[in-house]
Amino acid sequence: MKISVYHTPEEVPTDSVPDCAIAIDVLRATTTIAAAFNAGAEAVQVFSDLDKLLSESESWPALSRIRAGERGGQKVEGFDLGNSPLDHSPEQTEGKRLFMSTTNGTRCLQRIQEVPIVLTAALTTRQAVVDYLLANQPKTTWLVGSGWEGEYSLEDTVCAGAIIQRGIEQANLELASTIGNDAALAAMSLYCQWQNRLDKLLHHASHGQRLLSKDNTADINYCAQLDILDIVPIQQSPGVLVWKQT
């Protein structure tokens, strides 16, 4: 099993396709997707375009849908929710489809949507994702950070490193047969350096700073938690994620 890391959707190679690609947006899209499934969402459908989200979700019964829109870290006017994992509770979300568009996370998912297996990961679901990879053994896996408007994000890279480090440790894998590119080893090193201070790292990160400036400390603290949800969102059809408990 070879795992490569790409810091942003823009870095993803265009001349090859892996067996599995995993979108990571710790702050906050993929953390929110996992929280929505934990609260009982029926599915999560992602869009990079807000107008397309509004028109496609129109055909869904209003009581069975949630429209979530975020730009620049803030809720888009006219949408039911923004992009906070703390918005999702069984009362709010159970049985509903989350139609979602965010600045970077949903764009990352669209970039990899032709890959045979597409998952999302967050720090909160790290162990569940590792268990999925070890059980299914895709030969090649790409961990793709969402970044911020084409730039590297610390929090996505540390999550990629956390997945690789835990996989190697749990299955006693050889470094040489697991690490697919230099960014994968660098991500693992970043995680090893910060593993006991993930909340601090997320506070230092530039998007953490952006969220703090909008009083979102609670979201950052939630997103920094490791292995709290046994959930692996998986793409069922392009842009539509589901989670089926095994």
Ligand code: MLT
């Ligand atoms: C994104 O997609 O860029 C993020 O999830 C932004 C956020 O809502 O924090």
